[in-house]
Amino acid sequence: MPEPSRAADPAAFHSTAPLEAAFARRQLAENRTLIRIASVVSLFLAAGRGAEQILLGSWTPLQLGQFAVVLAASIMLVAIACSPWFHRIYLPFAQVLIPLRGALIAFTVAGVAARGQLESLMLLPVLMIGPFLVFGLRFRTAVVTVTLTFAAYAVGAAFFELPLPLILRSCVLLLVVGAACSVVARTLEHSARTRFLETHAMAELAQHDALTGVKNRRVFDEHLEQLWRRAIDEDRGIVVLLIDVDHFKAYNDLYGHQAGDRTLHRVAQMLQTFVTRPQDLFARYGGEEFAVLLYDVDGVAAEKLATHMRKAIGAMGLEHRDSRLGQIVTVSIGVAVVQPSPERRARGAVQLADEALYQAKTRGRNRVEVLDPNAHKALETGVFAKGVATRR
Numbered sequence: 490m491p492e493p494s495r496a497a498d499p500a501a502f503h504s505t506a507p508l509e510a511a512f513a514r515r516q517l518a519e520n521r522t523l524i525r526i527a528s529v530v531s532l533f534l535a536a537g538r539g540a541e542q543i544l545l546g547s548w549t550p551l552q553l554g555q556f557a558v559v560l561a562a563s564i565m566l567v568a569i570a571c572s573p574w575f576h577r578i579y580l581p582f583a584q585v586l587i588p589l590r591g592a593l594i595a596f597t598v599a600g601v602a603a604r605g606q607l608e609s610l611m612l613l614p615v616l617m618i619g620p621f622l623v624f625g626l627r628f629r630t631a632v633v634t635v636t637l638t639f640a641a642y643a644v645g646a647a648f649f650e651l652p653l654p655l656i657l658r659s660c661v662l663l664l665v666v667g668a669a670c671s672v673v674a675r676t677l678e679h680s681a682r683t684r685f686l687e688t689h690a691m692a693e694l695a696q697h698d699a700l701t702g703v704k705n706r707r708v709f710d711e712h713l714e715q716l717w718r719r720a721i722d723e724d725r726g727i728v729v730l731l732i733d734v735d736h737f738k739a740y741n742d743l744y745g746h747q748a749g750d751r752t753l754h755r756v757a758q759m760l761q762t763f764v765t766r767p768q769d770l771f772a773r774y775g776g777e778e779f780a781v782l783l784y785d786v787d788g789v790a791a792e793k794l795a796t797h798m799r800k801a802i803g804a805m806g807l808e809h810r811d812s813r814l815g816q817i818v819t820v821s822i823g824v825a826v827v828q829p830s831p832e833r834r835a836r837g838a839v840q841l842a843d844e845a846l847y848q849a850k851t852r853g854r855n856r857v858e859v860l861d862p863n864a865h866k867a868l869e870t871g872v873f874a875k876g877v878a879t880r881r
Contacts, residue, residue, distance in 0.1 A: 508686070511685075514576055516681060517579060521575060524579070525567075525571060527623040527624055528563070528567045528570045528624075531566070532560075532564060532567050535556075535559050535594075552600060552601075555593045555597050556597070558593055559597075562589060562590040565582065566582070566590075569582050580625075580627070583624060584626060584634075587620060587626065588633060588634040588637045591634055591635075591638040591641070592638055593641070595616055595639070595641040596644065596645035598610060598642065599642055599644075599646045599649050600649045602646075602649075602655075603649035613638075613642060613659065616635075617635050617638065617663055618666065620638075621635070621670040622670060622674055622677075628675055635671070639660070642659070646660075700750055700753060700773070701753055701757035701773050703761055703771055703772055703779075705772060705773060706772065706775055709770060709774065713835050716784055717829045717835035719784070720829040725829075726785060726786070726826065727786075727829060727838065728786050728788075728791040729780065729782060729827070730781035730824050730825075730842060731780055731825075731839070731842040732778065732779040732798070732822050732846075733820060733822075733846055734753070734777040734778075734818065734819075734820055735821055735850075736809065736811060736812045736813070736814075736854075737749065737776075740752065740812070742811070743810060743811045755805065755807065756779075756818065756820070759801055759805060760779055760781075760801075763781075763798050764781055768784040768785075769781070769783050769784060780839075788824075788859055791826055792824060792859050796857050799820055803817060803818075805817075814854055815855075819855035820855070821849040822858070823844065823845030823846025823860075824842065824845055826861045826862060827841060845860045846858070
């Protein structure tokens with residue numbers, strides 16, 4: 490049997506892939522302004538340097554072609570960085586455009602330096618810094634980008650026959666700059682990832698019940714308000730189920746609270762398996778009560794689901810000798826089928842489910858009782874009516 494404390498572990502609820510995607514989105518959101526500025530500055534630098542060389546007439550047709558590609562890549566990066574689809578499309582494009590642009594610029598710089606313009610070599614360290622610290626690339630992509638840039642410069646330097654001492658000094662400088670930037674970038678990413686995971690873990694713990702591992706009352710209340718507004722906008726119905734473990738005080742008195750906690754955990758995990766749609770929610774409502782929210786489900790389907798849940802708990806055969814319902818753990822379920830409207834409040838749906846649960850208890854327990862939209866129309870929110878008739 491799993492320990493309750495393990496059930497509250499956030500790692501039990503999420504795989505690595507969604508966390509990585511969420512971390513990437515957060516990093517992009519935090520660095521978007523820097524990425525925009527860097528993309529614009531890179532575009533102006535490329536355009537200015539290219540215009541200067543064109544006016545001097547010092548570029549060959551090959552270099553002009555390379556410049557055209559670099560300029561086009563820079564324009565695309567600016568457009569993407571400033572687009573409303575930035576979070577979705579930036580990384581897929583950037584991890585292609587930035588390595589391509591860096592390699593072409595490094596190769597071109599080697600050619601320009603070979604014609605005596607050694608000041609152009611000052612651009613090379615910038616090409617090593619940008620992928621790690623400016624353009625928001627993931628660490629591995631940045632390493633690949635810098636490696637391609639370094640290789641392109643080395644090939645260009647040999648192709649254009651730069652002096653060997655100059656090649657060696659510039660390559661050593663690039664290696665040092667690249668290594669330093671990689672260490673800094675790795676440290677920053679590790680710190681950012683640690684903060685993200687800590688924040689994520691705290692958020693998960695704040696949303697889950699520590700004993701059972703399912704969502705807690707606060708999440709239920711928030712989700713109910715959201716579904717209520719959505720149902721009004723889309724003209725859909727919602728269903729609220731309140732589930733109570735029968736004679737649970739007697740269970741705790743007989744077996745002890747630790748045994749009661751373990752049983753609640755097992756009951757919660759079984760009930761959770763019936764709530765699978767992303768818009769629906771299963772939560773611990775309080776004590777031995779659980780709640781379910783279902784969106785756009787009719788009364789027949791809701792009653793059928795509640796009946797399956799009730800039977801599943803009985804089929805577990807959890808011993809309860811002080812229960813008068815077969816000496817096993819059972820549940821009673823109240824179902825409220827409502828049609829949200831701007832005139833009504835969401836908590837009225839919970840009250841209706843509570844009244845249905847009360848009926849299930851007074852009529853023998855280990856049963857399902859359903860109240861439909863007609864009962865909801867007659868409901869006075871905040872005034873508990875014990876005698877409301879069921880829809881059957």
